[in-house]
Amino acid sequence: MYDLIVIGGGPAGITAAAMGINQRLETLIIAACWGGQTSYAMHLEDVEGREILTGETLLEAFRRQLDYLDFVRRFDRVSRVMPEEGHFVVQTETGDCFESQSLVIATGAKPQQLNVPGEVRLAGRGLSYSATAHSGLFLGKDVAVIGSRRYAQCATADLARKAYRVYLLAPEPLSNTPLAHKLRQMENVEIMENVTVEEVKGEQFVERITFSLEDGEQREVPVSGVFVKLPRTPNSELVQDWVDCDRAGRIIVDVNCATNWPGVFAAGDVTYVSEQALIHIGEGAKAAISAYRYLLMC
Template identity: 30%
Template sequence: MEQIDIAIIGAGPAGLTAALYASRARASTVVFERGIPGGQIVTTDRVENYPGFPNGVSGAELGDLMTKQAEEFGAIIRTFADVVAIEPADLDFVVRTGDGDEFLAKAVILATGAVPRKLGVPGEAEYTGRGVSWCATCDGALYRDKTVCVIGGGDAAVEEALFLTKFAKKVHLVHRRDELRATKCIQEKCFANEKVEMQWSRVPTEIRGDGSRVTGVLLKSTKGEPDALLELDGVFIFTGIHPASELIGPLTELDEAGYVRIDHDGRTSWPGLYAAGDVTDSELKQVITAAAKGASAAFEALRYIDSRVCSI
């Protein structure tokens, strides 16, 4: 079993920043990422509010730069490494992957982020990957000169709707209310785009298809108006996220929504176990806040390891 100082689960902005701070302090650091590094930002076409990039930066490029910077200081980033268990072992933790690898870590930082919330309507599961998507950046180019809809009303939904206008001939933006939750500047861009058509006060109740591809979505009015059937080729869902906290749920406290409870420095209720980023509750879910939480968690993990050495 390989012994390391800090195991970081998740390679989004929080995990990569934690890896940067930990490895720069000469702690042996391994980051476990079930997919590719970068987290949710790699699916974002453009990040315009991260300091240091006055002209914006693509999410994929920002994720790549964060990864390279952490690796530059010695962090080991294991991609496609799915952690299936974190188990206490005296003062340490055993981290097990789906491939059967085991690591003994002095501290663990959970930075698994959050995953997109599903609609739970008929047709959603059946047509996932065949017209139903949660990533416009990944799949938008497949809908050139076609009609799609975006479900949601926050920043992510509106930004992705705007991105889809680069390819689709029409983008229906479906929102359950009669006003968007997105920030004002993003709304203004949306309303100025002739390709975007608003579907106010409606919710999807069924995604329809021909057995192989999506052909439409049935919308119910929240104000008692008749149902509407939109004929289209793709459905993109951006209705929120829920925390990926299952790994440490048995070890520490979660709130009612499943977010990991932490103090202001990222400590959980279990000594040596920390959390950062979107797996913790925060009103402002931004790249910069996730990175800041990752830095705090790494700093506290390093202090914890040092305190153990001093107490021997």
């Protein structure tokens, strides 16, 4: 029986496992893919050589610790998690079964893709899924944000402070929120609603985006950056039936990363707290410390 099983090998999971080991907990981390979404990086033509602190760099120290202690890692996909009396049973797709007294769920979220020509080729070459991580690379440039909801609106506000011009290309009309109202007042933000994006263009890096408006008019605008901020799907299905999640499926946690179920903690993009590796490194550490305290007191 493990003290702690961490599910997920992104920034939140890796840090939680490293912190669990530092607390001398019998820890196991199970991950379908090592490194999570930090394996994406952004390369831009004119920012080469500039110091960019990536999530990958920050995570490296924790990851090295787990690479060294390779008996704590298991590369597999968890297929089922069941609460039993006083402990949890974790099953994997390859048929392994583990037990633990506490859990950290750090399974991240799936970003929704645009599925248009140019998206895959130019991802990391001006096309980003994270304004928190990459907006600072687009100082004084023209960029487009694609999305209608809160994440897209926040990304637009964030970019409007740094970029020269921001086009918010919203597939649906914006809801009437105070943030949407503020965006409509901003001089360097142009909002277009009921837009269908058709292509992201560029040789080596993003150069233009083409889209059609509700009345069928085709438009193309020159941009150096495209931020895809469509709703993401949290990977919370393993615990959704018995741990409280919000309407979008994100696991609800308190300030200590505790869920409503004693002994179950969650961190990273699978929760409401989103979306930067730096933040999730802290959240993962916090979740493991909370698990440690829970084990002390239960």
